[in-house]
Amino acid sequence: MNLMEGALSDALSRWGFRLLPGSLREIPGRGWVFAARGPREKAVGWVGEPDFLPLTSPLLPEPIRAGNYPANLYPWTWGNYLALRSVLSLAPQRCDRPASFGTGDRLGWVSRAQIEALRLYPVFPILAQQSPRELERTKRDFRDVLLQAAWGVLASGYAGAFGADADHIKTAEQLREAVEAGYTMFTLDLSEHLRQPVPREPSPLARAIVEAHAGHRLSVADGQGYILEEGRLWKAAQRYEPALEAAIALVGQLRAWRREFDLEISVDEAEEETTPEDHVFVVEYLRRRGVDLWSLAPRFPGRFEKGVDYIGEVEAFARALRLHVAISRALDGYRISLHSGSDKFRIYRVFAEITGGRFHIKTSGTSWLQTLRVIARVDPGLLAELYRTSLDHLEESRKAYPISLRREDLPLELPSNPEQLLEHPAARQLLHISYGVLLDAYREALQGALEAHWEELETAVREHIRRHLDALFVREVR
Ligand SMILES: [Zn+2]
DSSP: OOHHHHHHHHHHHTTTOEEOTTOOEEETTTEEEEEEEOSSOEEEEEEEOTTTSOOOSOSSSSOEEETTEEEEEEEOOHHHHHHHHTTSSOSOOOOOSSEEEEEOOTTSSOHHHHHHHHTTSSSEEEEEEEOHHHHHHHTOOHHHHHHHHHHHHHHHTOOSOOEEEEEEEOSHHHHHHHHHHTOOEEEEEOHHHHHSOOOOOOOHHHHHHHHHHTTOEEOOTTSOOEEOOHHHHHHHHHHHHHHHHHHHHHHHHHHHHOSOOEEEEEOTTSSSOOOHHHHHHHHHHHHHTTOOOSEEEOOOSSBOOTTSOOBSOHHHHHHHHHHHHHHHHHHTOOEEEESSOTTOTTTHHHHHHHTTTOEEEEEOHHHHHHHHHHHHHHOHHHHHHHHHHHHHTHHHHHTSSOOOOOGGGSOSSOOSSGGGGGGSHHHHHHHHHTHHHHHHHHHHHHHHHHHTTHHHHHHHHHHHHHHHHHHHTTOOOO
16 A cells, blocks of 8 residues: 555545555546445545546545545446546446456445456456346346446456446347446347247248258367258247347347447247257348347256256257357357356356357356355344245246246255355255345345445455356366
8 A cells, every 4th residue: 555545545434434445546647536435335536636527426525635635535426437437447348358257246236346356367357247137126227237337347446348238138128228328238138039939931031041051061179060950940940030030120229329339149048948050040140130249148958047056968068069159150250158157167167168268158146145145154144034035935036037946945944054055056046036025125234234244245256256267267166
């Protein structure tokens, strides 16, 4: 800590705020910006001439002194964030690296820890990954999600680029909100259309794609190759064309609002595994309609349940992945994306290898589970209540999340060491999907319990994200 940092830290602590070490950034010749945390709020601070930055609503009645300079604190509001965006790289950007890693921060508490982990690895960080489903359950909006993630970036001192993912978008309205907030990555989800297919005759375009690819041989890295079957291509055409038309309409909207973005198409929540024929049809259809993908999230064999490891044969996953990668290389080179990607330690290594390090991974709820792990340590009574509430609302929570959890697999009582609940696969899944009902009933209590334990929470999240990246980048885990 340098001299000014020391003086600033002392002055702030008298007002009950803590300077986040490492967050101080110089704006040459003008002053310094920093992040601080108060008892109940996030703040941004400015050391320098008060009118250089248009920050509003100072939190301290009088400027404090940091060495020779005046300083004040401001609430972390959208307006103050925009003021900083003009001088610091705090706006999300398009991805510019082969590997990318996405994290969600459902409560807006752990983005700093996430970026601190991600910056240590050769991945492009995509923060603020949130779906409308999560927004609804957490009673937040895209703007707030990005705002809290940007504070995490500021607070971590990370000055590199990052993206923001509006995940599982289904409507133009959702898209517009995300565009207005400044999101750079948009994930359009076709799963719902696939669940309720509207049968129709394939169009001339669909016919042309089937005819062009039927019998075509793909060369696959395992040397075996794969011949695209005509019957399956027709099936893909029938299932996917209406869904793709809906997605193309959304892309048209998106283009009217924004010139450049990273576009992902996801079918990971479809009921059926994505066949090579499905994949070829989807990408070719989009390509011929002028839509280029940044990434595609297929539905892989096996089960990708929330917060637990991959369920299935790793070899079957690897075989399917090799085919998807072969297709993406043959067609355009967009990346393959893995959803529900947290805690899938059995497959990270093959995923990184087979994709040749060109991939995207999404994780979200696992950071929420780390939050509960800290609650288990610091307030076991609260965890017991959270768990009981989750049990009571199981049916409600599972409506939004396709998981195979059975009630009889769930322990009825907390184990003697409450943290062990977070090791129990069924209980983990239950807690993973229950965040909506838990936040409705316990937001204040959770926040209160964590306030005194921020460092523990950040350490838990940071270490857990690092375990994922260590596994991807081939370091022994644990
Ligand atoms: Zn998904």
